[in-house]
Amino acid sequence: MADSDNTTTLPRVTRRRVLAIAANAKEGRQPGKLVCDHAEADQSADPAVAVWREWLIAHEEAERRCRLQQRLERNLVETVGFPCATIPLHDGTSVRFHSIQALNEVLGPGPEDEAARAKFKADLEAHQERWDVADREIGYSAALLAEGEAADQAENLLQLLLETPAASLAGVAAKLDAVLSEGEPAEASAEFPWLHIRSVLGDVIRIGQELVPEQMLPNRLGTSKSGRRGGCTIGVSKGGKGGAA
Incomplete structure (x- = not known):
C-alpha cells in the first residue's frame, strides 16, 4: 500500500473536489443523489464517494493498461522469446540460461569454461538485441512503464479513499x-x-x-x-x- 505522502502526487482537481465536498459535509448539508458519472458529482455528495469515483476511473485504466502490456509481452515471447542462450555441459547435456550470473554458477574457471562463457555471452547479447528491436517496434517497454504509472495512480487514490471519512x-x-x-x-x-x-x-x-x-x-x-x-x-x-x- 502506498504511503499517505504519495497522495501529494494526485491531480489538484481531485483534491479540490474532495476538499470542497468535505467542507460541505462538515457544514451539515445533506448528501445529494449519487450518480455514476463522476463529471456530474454534486458538491454536497459524500467526499468518500467522490474519491471512489476518481479511484474507479484510475483502477479501470490500470487494468486496461495491464491487459495491453500482457498482450504485447505474449507477442514478444511468441515471436522472439525471452533472451537466453543454450550451452553444452561437460556431461553431454545442454542447459538454457537467461543470464550470465546463472551461467557462472555452473561453469568453472578453466579454459574450456571460459570459451563456453564467451560464446554464451555473445549468443545472449544477440538474442537481447533481437528482443530490443521487437520491443521498440511494438512498444512493449513503453506500455509496461505506462501500466506502472497507472497502477501507482490507482494505488494513491485508494490510499486517499481509505483516509477520507465516509459521511x-x-x-x-x-x-x-x-x-x-x-x-x-x-x-x-x-x-x-x-x-x-x-x-x-x-x-x-x-x-x-x-x-x-x-x-x-x-x-x-x-x-x-x-x-x-x-x-x-x-x-x-x-x-x-x-x-x-
Missing part, C-alpha cells in the same frame, strides 16, 4: 467496494474475509436503499456473464427489484 452509507459502500476490487483474489471468493465483506456490503446497500429508495450506491457486487464487475449500480429497492445505473 453516509454510500461512502461506506464505496470503501468496501474498493477493498473487494483490490484485495479479492478471485471473483466471488468464499475465503475469509471476502465472503464476509461482501455480506457487509450487501447489508449496507440494503439498509441504504430502505432509508432512501431512490439513491444510488457504489456497488459492483453484480457480475456480468463475462465475470467482470460492472460499475455503479442501484441497490435493491423496497419493491425487491434492482436496476442498473
Whole structure:
C-alpha cells in the first residue's frame, strides 16, 4: 500500500473536489443523489464517494493498461522469446540460461569454461538485441512503464479513499467496494474475509436503499456473464427489484 505522502502526487482537481465536498459535509448539508458519472458529482455528495469515483476511473485504466502490456509481452515471447542462450555441459547435456550470473554458477574457471562463457555471452547479447528491436517496434517497454504509472495512480487514490471519512452509507459502500476490487483474489471468493465483506456490503446497500429508495450506491457486487464487475449500480429497492445505473 502506498504511503499517505504519495497522495501529494494526485491531480489538484481531485483534491479540490474532495476538499470542497468535505467542507460541505462538515457544514451539515445533506448528501445529494449519487450518480455514476463522476463529471456530474454534486458538491454536497459524500467526499468518500467522490474519491471512489476518481479511484474507479484510475483502477479501470490500470487494468486496461495491464491487459495491453500482457498482450504485447505474449507477442514478444511468441515471436522472439525471452533472451537466453543454450550451452553444452561437460556431461553431454545442454542447459538454457537467461543470464550470465546463472551461467557462472555452473561453469568453472578453466579454459574450456571460459570459451563456453564467451560464446554464451555473445549468443545472449544477440538474442537481447533481437528482443530490443521487437520491443521498440511494438512498444512493449513503453506500455509496461505506462501500466506502472497507472497502477501507482490507482494505488494513491485508494490510499486517499481509505483516509477520507465516509459521511453516509454510500461512502461506506464505496470503501468496501474498493477493498473487494483490490484485495479479492478471485471473483466471488468464499475465503475469509471476502465472503464476509461482501455480506457487509450487501447489508449496507440494503439498509441504504430502505432509508432512501431512490439513491444510488457504489456497488459492483453484480457480475456480468463475462465475470467482470460492472460499475455503479442501484441497490435493491423496497419493491425487491434492482436496476442498473
